[in-house]
Amino acid sequence: MNILSLIPFLWLLTSHVPKAQPCHCDHYIKVEENYVDGQKLKVQPGDTVCIKAGKKKYLNLFNFFGTATAPIVFINNGGQVEIGDPQWHYGCVIGKSHHFVFTGTGDPAHEYGFKISYTKEGASGLAIGASHFDINHVEVSHTGFAGIMAKIDPNCDTNSWQENFTMEEVSFHHNYIHDTGGEGFYIGYTGGARSLHCEGKEVMVEPHNIEHIKVFQNRVENTGWDGIQVSRAVKNCEIHHNQILNYGTKNEKWQKAGIVIGGGTTGQVYNNYIHTGTGGGIHVFGAGENLMYNNVIIQAGEDGIYCRSLESYEGAKFGYVMINNTIVNPKRFGLMIQHFPTSSNRFYNNVVIQPDKLFVSVPAPATSWESSDNYFHTDTTIKNTSLTDRGKHVAGWGIRMDYSDNPRPAGGGYDIGAYEFTTPKVSETFPH
Secondary structure, three states: OOHHHHHHHHHHHHHOOOOOOOOOOOEEEOOOOOEEEOOOOOOOOOOEEEEEEEEEOOEEEEOOEOOOOOOEEEEEEEEEEEEOOOOOOOOEEEEEEEEEEEEOOOOOOOOOOEEEEOOOOOOOOEEEEEEEEEEEOEEEEEEOOOOEEEOOOOOOOHHHOOOOOEEEEEEEEOOEEEEEOOOOEEEOOOOOOEEEEEOOEEEEEOOOEEEEEEEEOOEEEEEOOOOEEEOOEEEEEEEEOOEEEEEOOOOOOOOOOOEEEOOOOOEEEEOOEEEEEOOOOEEEOOOOOEEEEOOEEEOOOOOOEEEEOOOOOOOOOOOEEEEOOEEEOOOOOOEEEEEOOOOOEEEEOOEEEOOOOOOEEOOOOOOOEEEEOOEEEOOOEEOHHHOOOOOOOOHHHOOOEOOOOOEOOOOOOOOOOOOOOOOOOOOEEOOO
8 A cells, every 4th residue: 555645635534624604794795895994894803794705806805903802704605705807916905904814614515615716917816914814715726926925025114114013823724725826825025124215215124024823734736836935934833734736837946845934934844745846845944943844745846855044043942853754756855955044953754765866965064963763765665664663752852743643653663754654564655
């Protein structure tokens, strides 16, 4: 049996969550309404705003202010809401708002109650310039640029400046993003400070940071650029249990990875399934304290994992740590590191099979690097006994589950690779 071939199926089984219609609607947005001001609608914290099913050219939502204990809920009503026009310059925009949920769970007949598609060239499907929000059960496809974009570029409005705004407590889950012109998810500003001319003066503006962000249980397929890109997530970032297939279809340099951990980002990347792309499986430009584990990366167009620190932050407890990942048939290196963000970089319990070049390429011997208990092989058929109970004990890194969320370790010790073999077999053939 080919265990890795079952992983996408297992992911689909666990990705479905029950959906229910709201008990009531406090406000309605009609099919013909496209530009909606929450203050004029007199929406209060805790209200449910029902968006009537039907086709819209675009939808612009602004001035909706919930609270932490009483968020505003946007939900489809009476069927699926379809948004998009190939001649219009955006699909759905949510701005100048905070503490809300945008959920397509209003009709059990539709997995994704909001469907955003066919935007103009250069236009994203869903663009969010807000804070404290949750986006779920939304399908976005055939966009001129990114599927979902969440950021505010530095501009002359002082509310966009780093010292005045932080995007906080945001999550994206159970969404289906596919066939995009740019990234599947484009989250956070990717550049550094910008020099702007504001009111006759030149000012240097730092982009806003992101804190407490989760991107999980999303399907991302056929993206022109990166599958998931998150930048400037400086605190509590988690990217996990996502399925990313056929990424970087345009083969654009530095824009074709499965997952990109952008500049300034810390946090964890785990239990993701990444299969087939023109670039690397995971690109890491983070500032340190980047922990990557239980990821399955197959047929990366370049490196399985590529790391190059662009900056580091003072006081980081560790740099790049990669544990229990399975990397199969990358077209360059299994792992390539060009620069460490700080000390304490580790590579434990990883499987790397059949890279076109080296299994691991790191800078010249450094005290900041340690690698052990990995399995490297050029043959896709291996004995599971070579992996079972042969890994390093890594509970100290908080890893107590495997790719399929089974307890780890399951036997006498940690297994090598993303999968814990609860029923060891004689041999296994990995896809290539």
